[in-house]
Amino acid sequence: MTLHRQVPLPPTTPSRLPIILSALVYPGAGQFAQKRWIAGAWWSLVFSGAGVWFAVELGRILIAYYGQMVQDFPTTDPPGFVRMLLAFGAALLCYTASLIDTFLAHARIGRPSPDLSRTA
Numbered sequence: 001m002t003l004h005r006q007v008p009l010p011p012t013t014p015s016r017l018p019i020i021l022s023a024l025v026y027p028g029a030g031q032f033a034q035k036r037w038i039a040g041a042w043w044s045l046v047f048s049g050a051g052v053w054f055a056v057e058l059g060r061i062l063i064a065y066y067g068q069m070v071q072d073f074p075t076t077d078p079p080g081f082v083r084m085l086l087a088f089g090a091a092l093l094c095y096t097a098s099l100i101d102t103f104l105a106h107a108r109i110g111r112p113s114p115d116l117s118r119t120a
Contacts, residue, residue, distance in 0.1 A: 028042070031098070050091035057079070057084035
């Protein structure tokens with residue numbers, strides 16, 4: 001009778017696809033690829049909200065600018081760039097935080113689990 005010795009398998013590394021998706025496609029896509037549905041929905045909604053806010057502020061500035069140029073449209077209070085820059089900063093912050101969240105979850109998945117069979 002021969003006894004076979006069990007050889008431990010090498011640890012597997014998780015795919016980097018979620019990080020690439022979150023960086024290149026849309027914030028939240030990486031979390032969805034990691035099957036983290038709530039985090040993916042959260043980052044997608046927050047980034048979409050910041051993007052809509054930015055688009056609205058940019059639209060207000062463009063309407064005021066072209067209204068004055070083309071039709072002599074009187075504006076009492078022209079919109080400033082500060083609100084648009086705040087909206088852009090919020091979208092950029094959300095994008096960066098989503099990418100960091102995807103990377104940290106990737107690092108947690110790749111970490112080997114502790115061996116509980118070797119308790120002293």
